[in-house]
C-alpha cells in the first residue's frame with residue numbers, strides 16, 4: 001500500500017493545505033518521503049461532523065457487526081505485512097522484533113475487544129421488575145443498560161506507534177463501546193498512521209458502516225488537537241503523552257460549553273521497593289533485572305522504573321554497585337524523536353546538578369543520532385523528601401535509587417510520591433510483615449502493584465489496570481489497557497415503564513441477546 005501524505009476524512013483521502021509535514025528517521029537523522037499536507041480546523045470540523053452523523057448508525061448496528069469490524073481492522077493491519085513494520089521502524093528507530101511484537105499486541109487487543117463485544121457483559125443490562133402492589137407506593141418497571149458516549153478523539157502516542165496509536169487500545173475500546181473515532185496522528189509517525197488509518201478505513205467500507213465511523217487528521221502544531229477536543233461533536237478523549245499536553249487538552253475539555261472527560265495517561269516513575277529480605281537473598285539478580293527494565297526500549301515506556309527505594313543495610317551498597325556495573329555496560333541508543341532525546345538529555349543534566357544527588361553510573365557512549373545515554377543516580381530519603389523535582393518523570397533510560405535510614409523514612413517516601421501507574425515490590429517471605437504496612441499506602445497511590453517482577457511489559461487481559469491517580473492519569477477510575485478500558489466510553493441509561501415494543505434488545509423480556517443480566521438482584525441469563 002502506498003503512503004500518499006493525505007488525511008482520511010470519512011471515506012475520502014484529503015490532502016491538507018495548511019503547510020507541509022515530513023516524517024523523520026531518528027536513526028538516520030534524515031527526513032522520510034513523502035511530504036504530508038498538514039490539515040486545518042476545516043478538516044477537523046468535517047471529520048467531527050461525519051462522526052456525529054455516524055454515531056446512531058454505528059451504535060445501533062448489531063453487536064456481531066461491531067465485533068466483525070474490529071476483527072476486520074486486525075486482518076487489514078496484518079495484511080499490510082512488512083510495509084507497516086519497515087515504515088514504523090524508520091519513523092521510530094524501534095527494532096523490528098519490538099514492532100512485530102507490538103503489531104501482535106495491537107491485533108490481540110482488537111480481537112479481545114471483538115470477543116468482549118459479543119459477550120456483552122459491558123452493557124451491564126439490569127432489570128428491576130415493577131411492584132404494582134408495593135405499599136405505600138408502587139414501584140415502576142426499571143431497566144438499565146450502558147450506551148456509548150458519542151464520538152471519541154484519540155491522540156496517538158509517540159512511544160507505541162502501533163499499540164497506542166491509530167488502531168491502538170484507545171481506538172479499539174472506543175469502537176467496541178460503539179463510538180466513532182477521530183484520531184489525531186502523532187507527528188513522529190505519520191506514514192505508519194496513514195497505513196493503519198487506511199486499514200481501518202477499508203474495514204469501515206467492508207463492514208458496510210457509515211463513513212464517519214473513522215477519520216484520521218494530521219497537522220503541524222497544537223491547533224489540530226485543540227480544535228478536535230473543542231469540537232461539540234466530540235464527547236470523550238483518549239490521550240497518551242506528556243503531562244503538559246494532557247493537562248492542556250483537559251483544560252480545553254473542561255472549558256467547553258459542554259465539558260467532556262479526558263482520559264490522559266501522562267507521567268509515572270513507577271517506584272520499585274526493594275525490601276531487606278529480598279536484598280539479602282538476591283541483590284545482584286534484582287540489580288540486573290532492574291537495569292534491564294530501565295533500559296528496555298531506551299526507557300521509553302510509561303511503566304519505566306524511574307525510582308528505586310531501599311533500606312540502608314548490609315546489602316544496600318552491593319545492590320547499588322551491581323546496578324551501576326550493569327548499567328555502565330548499556331550503550332546509548334536512538335530515541336523516538338530528536339525532541340524526546342533533547343528532553344531526556346536536559347532532564348538527566350538537571351538531575352546530575354541537583355543538590356544531594358550522586359551520579360553513580362553512565363552507559364557507554366555511541367555516535368547514534370538522537371541518542372540517550374543510560375544514567376543511574378542515588379540520593380537519600382531525606383533529600384528526596386525535600387526535593388519535589390526528584391519526582392519528575394525523565395522519559396528515557398534513567399533511574400534514581402533512594403536510600404532510607406529506616407522503615408519510617410521508607411513509609412514517608414511512599415506517602416509523598418505522586419500517583420503512579422505501578423508500584424513494584426521485591427520481597428521474600430520475611431518481608432511480608434513490612435509490606436503489609438506499606439500496601440494500604442500503595443493502593444492509594446497506584447493502579448497496579450506487582451511482586452518480584454518489573455513494571456515494563458503490560459499484559460492485555462481482563463484484569464489489567466493501566467491507570468492510576470494524577471499525574472499517572474487524569475482520571476484514576478479508568479484503565480487504558482485491558483478489557484475494562486471500554487468503560488471509559490460508556491454511560492448508563494435507565495428506561496422506566498417503557499412499553500415492551502420500545503425497549504432496547506439488551507433489556508427486553510426473553511433476553512434475545514442471551515446476555516448475563518442482573519434481574520431483581522440475581523445474576524443470570526434468563
Ligand code: NAP
Nearest residue numbers: 158186221222225226241242245248266267302340343395
Ligand atoms: P506530547 O508532546 O504530549 O504529544 C502527544 C500528542 O498530543 C501529539 O499528537 C501532540 O501533537 C499533541 N499535543 C501535545 N500538546 C498539545 C496541546 N497543548 N494542544 C494540542 N495538542 C497537543 O507527547 P510526545 O510527543 O509523545 O512526547 C513528549 C514527552 O511526553 C516525552 O519527552 C515524555 O516526557 C512524555 N511522554 C510520556 C509518556 C508516558 O507514557 N509517560 C509517553 C510518551 C511521551 P502536536 O505536537 O502536533 O500538537
